[in-house]
Amino acid sequence: MEAAIRQVGTYQERPKGTVRLNLSRAAATMGTLPRLGDFLATYPDGRLDLVIDDDLTDVVARGFDAGIRIDDQVSRDMVAVRVTPDFRMAVVGAPAYFEGRSSPQRPEELSKHRCLTYRWGDSGALFAWRFHGPDGPLVVDVDSVLTVNDTDLLRVAALQGAGLAFLAETAVAPHLAGGDLIRVLANWCAPIAGLHLYYASRSQMCAPEADIEPAGAVPPLSTPSGPSRPPLRMSVLEEGADLAAAATSSN
The missing domain is CATH 3.40.190.290 (D-Maltodextrin-Binding Protein; domain 2)
Known part of the structure; x- marks a missing residue:
């Protein structure tokens, strides 16, 4: 979650904005809700829009910032960060x-x-x-x-x-x-892969010929029913992966 929220408000001193996450019910229970209080206290200007979805939804096509699924349900061309240990x-x-x-x-x-x-x-x-x-x-x-x-x-x-x-x-x-x-x-019942937060790589989010954002930025994301959100810079999201890994090791 820390990794996702650090996408938004890239050019502001304190991250703020809304992060849309698509996640299964099990992912919400195991990987998100236990950290929700600490997360909102750390990012008081952040907002989470959680869509509970047990299907294998294409988060890029549906306009989500990220998803949370078990590792073997995540496409290999996505960037994935572990958020829970393996489970059975x-x-x-x-x-x-x-x-x-x-x-x-x-x-x-x-x-x-x-x-x-x-x-x-x-x-x-x-x-x-x-x-x-x-x-x-x-x-x-x-x-x-x-x-x-x-x-x-x-x-x-x-x-x-x-x-x-x-x-x-x-x-x-x-x-x-x-x-x-x-x-x-x-x-x-052998252990299976833990939950991973995953998001699109730069190549998926921004075509090489697109020249509408500053270097290192990603075009604004938009949803079918809402306006565009602030530009999200993938380098900030990647830096936030360390926070997610730390949260996993502490649980």
């Missing part, structure tokens, strides 16, 4: 769900269970249930009794005993600690 997924269900049912001991046994799945809204593809065992990675096809494009709804459905959900462990940690959810197959 968790297969969870309510105690009521397991009444009269045996817990799966291997991912293949999920075929005998009612599962709650996530579907990407843009592509229509289902979020894969990926595991890692003694013989390497594997993907399991599950019997989905409920498919949604909202991870909060998956969590609520799991809490109600509707079936097993596959969610980020940080999203369900309080429910596991309180006994509202039970985790299974924990040893089969």
